[in-house]
Amino acid sequence: MRKILTVSIFCIVCFKGIAQNDSLLNRLEEVVIQADKKLKKYSVGYKVTTLNDSVIVRNTESFTSLLRFNSPLYLREYGAGGTSSASFRGTSSSNTAVIWNGININSINNGQTGFNSLTVSLFDAIDIRSGGGSLEYGSGAVGGTIHLNDYLQFTNTKQIKNQLVASLGSFETYRGLYKFKFSNSKLAINAGVSYNQSENDYKFLNTDFKNTNGAYENFGFNVSAAYLLTNFSKLKFYSANYLGERFFSGELPNPLAANDKYQDFSHRNLLIYTHEKSRLSHEAKLAFLTQEYRYFEDKTSSTFNFGKSKRYLVNYDISYSFPKLKAIVTSHSEYESVFGKTDQISERNRRQFSQSIIYNQNINSSVSFNTKLRKDFNSDYDVPFTYALGVKVKPFRNLFFRANGSKNYRVPTYNDLFWPGQGNLDLIPETAVQGEFGIGYKNNQFLIDIGIFYINAKDKIVWTPGGDPDRPGIWVPINLSEVNNKGLEVSLTFNKTFNEHAIKLNMNYSYIIATDKATDNQLIFVPKHLFNSNLVYTHKRFSFFYQQLLNGKVYTTESNSNDFVIPHYFVANTGLEYKLINLQQKQLTIGLKVNNVFNKYYEVQPRRPMPNRNLKFNINYKF
Amino acid sequence: MKISKLISKAFILSALFLASCSDDDSPQQPKGDYENGVLIIGEGSGAGTGSVSFISNDLTTTENLIYKKVNATELGLYLQSITFDNDRAFIVVDNANTITVVDRYTFEDDATITTGLETPRYMAIVGNKGYVTNWGSTSDETDDFIAIVDLNTFSVDNTISVGNGPERIVAKDGKLYVSHKGGFTNNNVISVIDIASENVQEVTVKDKPDELLFNSSGNLVVLSEGRTLYDANWNVTGNTLGSISTINTSSLTVSTELNFADGEHPSLMVLDNATLYYELGGKVYSIAEDASALSSTPIVESQGYLYGMEVENDKIYLLDASFTDLSELNIYDLITKNKIDTKSVALGASKIYFN
Numbered sequence: 001m002r003k004i005l006t007v008s009i010f011c012i013v014c015f016k017g018i019a020q021n022d023s024l025l026n027r028l029e030e031v032v033i034q035a036d037k038k039l040k041k042y043s044v045g046y047k048v049t050t051l052n053d054s055v056i057v058r059n060t061e062s063f064t065s066l067l068r069f070n071s072p073l074y075l076r077e078y079g080a081g082g083t084s085s086a087s088f089r090g091t092s093s094s095n096t097a098v099i100w101n102g103i104n105i106n107s108i109n110n111g112q113t114g115f116n117s118l119t120v121s122l123f124d125a126i127d128i129r130s131g132g133g134s135l136e137y138g139s140g141a142v143g144g145t146i147h148l149n150d151y152l153q154f155t156n157t158k159q160i161k162n163q164l165v166a167s168l169g170s171f172e173t174y175r176g177l178y179k180f181k182f183s184n185s186k187l188a189i190n191a192g193v194s195y196n197q198s199e200n201d202y203k204f205l206n207t208d209f210k211n212t213n214g215a216y217e218n219f220g221f222n223v224s225a226a227y228l229l230t231n232f233s234k235l236k237f238y239s240a241n242y243l244g245e246r247f248f249s250g251e252l253p254n255p256l257a258a259n260d261k262y263q264d265f266s267h268r269n270l271l272i273y274t275h276e277k278s279r280l281s282h283e284a285k286l287a288f289l290t291q292e293y294r295y296f297e298d299k300t301s302s303t304f305n306f307g308k309s310k311r312y313l314v315n316y317d318i319s320y321s322f323p324k325l326k327a328i329v330t331s332h333s334e335y336e337s338v339f340g341k342t343d344q345i346s347e348r349n350r351r352q353f354s355q356s357i358i359y360n361q362n363i364n365s366s367v368s369f370n371t372k373l374r375k376d377f378n379s380d381y382d383v384p385f386t387y388a389l390g391v392k393v394k395p396f397r398n399l400f401f402r403a404n405g406s407k408n409y410r411v412p413t414y415n416d417l418f419w420p421g422q423g424n425l426d427l428i429p430e431t432a433v434q435g436e437f438g439i440g441y442k443n444n445q446f447l448i449d450i451g452i453f454y455i456n457a458k459d460k461i462v463w464t465p466g467g468d469p470d471r472p473g474i475w476v477p478i479n480l481s482e483v484n485n486k487g488l489e490v491s492l493t494f495n496k497t498f499n500e501h502a503i504k505l506n507m508n509y510s511y512i513i514a515t516d517k518a519t520d521n522q523l524i525f526v527p528k529h530l531f532n533s534n535l536v537y538t539h540k541r542f543s544f545f546y547q548q549l550l551n552g553k554v555y556t557t558e559s560n561s562n563d564f565v566i567p568h569y570f571v572a573n574t575g576l577e578y579k580l581i582n583l584q585q586k587q588l589t590i591g592l593k594v595n596n597v598f599n600k601y602y603e604v605q606p607r608r609p610m611p612n613r614n615l616k617f618n619i620n621y622k623f
Numbered sequence: 624m625k626i627s628k629l630i631s632k633a634f635i636l637s638a639l640f641l642a643s644c645s646d647d648d649s650p651q652q653p654k655g656d657y658e659n660g661v662l663i664i665g666e667g668s669g670a671g672t673g674s675v676s677f678i679s680n681d682l683t684t685t686e687n688l689i690y691k692k693v694n695a696t697e698l699g700l701y702l703q704s705i706t707f708d709n710d711r712a713f714i715v716v717d718n719a720n721t722i723t724v725v726d727r728y729t730f731e732d733d734a735t736i737t738t739g740l741e742t743p744r745y746m747a748i749v750g751n752k753g754y755v756t757n758w759g760s761t762s763d764e765t766d767d768f769i770a771i772v773d774l775n776t777f778s779v780d781n782t783i784s785v786g787n788g789p790e791r792i793v794a795k796d797g798k799l800y801v802s803h804k805g806g807f808t809n810n811n812v813i814s815v816i817d818i819a820s821e822n823v824q825e826v827t828v829k830d831k832p833d834e835l836l837f838n839s840s841g842n843l844v845v846l847s848e849g850r851t852l853y854d855a856n857w858n859v860t861g862n863t864l865g866s867i868s869t870i871n872t873s874s875l876t877v878s879t880e881l882n883f884a885d886g887e888h889p890s891l892m893v894l895d896n897a898t899l900y901y902e903l904g905g906k907v908y909s910i911a912e913d914a915s916a917l918s919s920t921p922i923v924e925s926q927g928y929l930y931g932m933e934v935e936n937d938k939i940y941l942l943d944a945s946f947t948d949l950s951e952l953n954i955y956d957l958i959t960k961n962k963i964d965t966k967s968v969a970l971g972a973s974k975i976y977f978n
Contacts, residue, residue: 250719251700253721298762557671557970559949564970606697
């Protein structure tokens with residue numbers, strides 16, 4: 001009764017409260033070493049979905065398509081392989097933070113991550129956490145966070161594992177990926193290289209055109225290592241490097257007009273020292289990250305626009321546990337210095353110090369919660385004080401309630417502030433207060449999680465031609481709108497094995513009402529309905545899978561004019577896999593995937609048809 | 624703007640005349656849904672395609688996206704201008720490098736030119752040839768050109784190389800006049816091209832010349848916006864003058880120059896009944912075409928972002944452009960200065976044509 005009362009109070013107050021870390025897939029948490037401990041520890045009350053290695057390997061087309069078919073995010077992509085952004089729960093794409101091994105890697109220049117300008121197939125798992133995360137991950141983590149994680153593992157005996165994945169696909173697409181893992185009781189090393197190349201010149205259905213100028217090529221190289229210094233201390237190192245070149249394809253009525261090219265270079269390095277002895281644990285992090293893009297408006301010309309940034313980050317955590325209370329209190333201190341410039345903006349330096357305190361407690365086996373507070377000191381402007389609270393209650397064996405509430409923010413980007421002639425130095429950070437309440441049921445075969453959320457975002461930074469009344473027609477960013485997002489998210493997984501048959505089903509559905517307070521209209525580029533599902537059926541050495549997406553209609557004008565919409569679309573992919581070798585130490589799988597199996601015409605962005613039916617042949621060799 | 628209006632008027636009159644000559648008794652057959660009205664073009668933006676709106680002359684009917692409704696496809700980004708001949712409209716879309724050819728009264732698609740153009744802006748028609756200004760590559764100021772389009776085969780047959788950033792183009796007496804606003808950068812010349820010899824001469828005017836029209840004496844009137852100057856850190860360091868210049872078409876010299884005050888940057892100029900109308904700071908001013916000084920009294924103060932303007936039959940049509948939504952057309956009576964009507968029209972509305 002007391003539990004239920006607690007739940008009700010939290011719900012009534014403001015949806016802050018209750019919950020649990022509900023990864024939809026189980027992890028080997030005991031032995032895996034992660035760079036980012038915050039995600040696992042402090043996601044009480046949040047919904048966290050993990051996309052594991054097998055899902056990633058099945059969806060190597062792009063980070064965009066991986067998320068589109070396997071997560072509750074809405075992806076906007078300017079033609080397959082083009083510029084791409086992702087959003088949670090009707091928030092804007094700059095409200096989605098991408099977190100690499102615990103570090104927010106959104107660009108300092110535009111505040112976003114391009115979802116086709118990084119390859120993720122080298123990561124061991126991708127976690128998707130819906131809900132505000134500014135407290136742990138800083139600016140931009142308003143709608144949710146996407147975590148790219150490397151898992152390192154010490155083993156009692158020496159182990160060497162190799163994985164080679166190669167694929168050949170339509171439109172002259174070649175992909176290769178090699179991962180190496182070494183481990184013993186003191187040392188763990190992961191290394192991986194990936195290479196992708198595609199002409200990507202798919203036919204535009206119902207037209208005489210092809211996706212000309214859509215080719216891409218990229219190379220990724222990741223290394224991570226952990227070393228056991230003493231029984232209490234470890235040293236960990238992570239490095240991720242990416243080089244990519246893409247051409248930006250054109251749109252109807254004349255895709256031949258496209259003539260631009262884009263290059264990305266990023267290098268991310270992170271060193272972590274941890275010391276854990278009895279009740280006290282320390283962790284120190286040192287990170288250095290660089291990012292650069294070059295945009296060639298004319299691919300034949302050597303002139304380009306660019307943006308570059310360098311980031312230095314120092315972080316110190318100390319936590320102390322109270323075993324009797326089953327509680328942990330943690331202090332995070334972080335100092336960051338960022339240098340950013342573009343061809344239009346001379347180099348600027350932004351420094352930020354943040355301090356947060358987190359308190360975690362399991363009251364008993366069925367109630368756990370955490371409370372978090374954070375204060376930032378920024379060299380450019382005042383960042384609001386942020387807080388978050390998460391609670392999970394498990395009143396019965398399989399039933400759980402979860403709730404969370406938080407205040408989050410997004411600081412203006414360098415483009416917002418300093419864009420020549422248009423940047424606005426008077427901008428303040430946008431803030432969002434949100435709450436979520438979820439109820440779920442979980443047993444060995446079945447998991448369902450139903451959550452309702454509410455987000456109130458104020459001072460949204462919007463670029464508008466009427467931003468400065470003295471200069472009509474000049475696009476300037478201002479703290480303009482107040483928006484309310486509310487909706488429902490349902491996710492479901494089902495696993496069943498009988499005799500030699502196994503079925504696995506995943507589904508995500510979201511219903512989102514996101515309105516501008518001034519007009520009460522649905523925000524542009526926010527689909528009310530988003531549904532995807534994945535079905536995998538395995539029999540002995542055979543696997544069959546089917547994935548589908550139903551993406552609702554979106555409006556592209558503030559007045560929700562029916563003349564300017566992107567119609568809803570449905571697209572499905574399917575595939576067959578066969579294990580040629582299936583031994584403990586060695587597995588060889590071959591697979592064939594058919595994307596857009598019904599050969600449907602669909603557009604994610606206006607006048608940019610997406611690929612017609614296409615094939616991918618895949619070999620996955622683990623040894 | 625003006626030349627196409629003159630052409631359209633001429634053809635409407637001739638069509639009427641021919642129609643009435645050939646068959647005096649039977650009523651005239653309508654040529655299409657979009658006859659006897661006003662066409663508004665919108666550039667489009669990330670929020671939606673470039674499009675054409677139609678408003679009937681009696682202002683009772685407004686129809687948006689008429690090209691899409693007739694042809695079930697979109698014109699794309701960014702719809703820059705339309706040029707008309709007898710019964711066709713040539714729709715220039717600059718980012719798409721296309722000219723879409725439609726029946727001007729039914730808007731049924733005839734052809735789309737997809738090759739030989741690179742950021743096309745405006746077209747002038749002489750005989751069965753179209754002359755199209757093109758900015759060329761964004762990263763090259765020396766590759767700008769006039770594309771010569773065969774209006775029977777819809778192919779670009781030839782090009783004439785011109786200076787940086789050719790914008791408006793008008794034709795008169797075997798010559799083409801091109802204002803070089805400067806495209807992606809700046810320029811300050813008017814090119815005069817002899818059509819037969821393709822010989823190009825340049826006349827220097829004030830910075831950023833845009834609108835071109837011929838006055839009653841047949842001389843060329845040019846509106847130059849003038850530039851705002853910045854230092855390396857994009858602080859404003861000064862301005863160059865805007866001006867209404869008149870070029871004598873015989874001697875190809877600037878005969879008069881009405882300069883705006885330092886820091887004033889006019890835009891949009893049209894001619895109607897020997898009166899010039901121009902925009903400055905969101906307000907509309909008018910002067911006689913042979914005036915020796917600019918006006919200091921606005922005739923109409925526009926609403927929102929004044930991005931397009933036309934005058935006909937004592938009415939002034941002003942576009943309040945939105946690039947995130949439908950725009951507004953406000954129509955004022957020039958005599959009473961009262962607003963007659965407001966219509967919701969194309970996204971990024973920029974130009975008005977009388978069809």
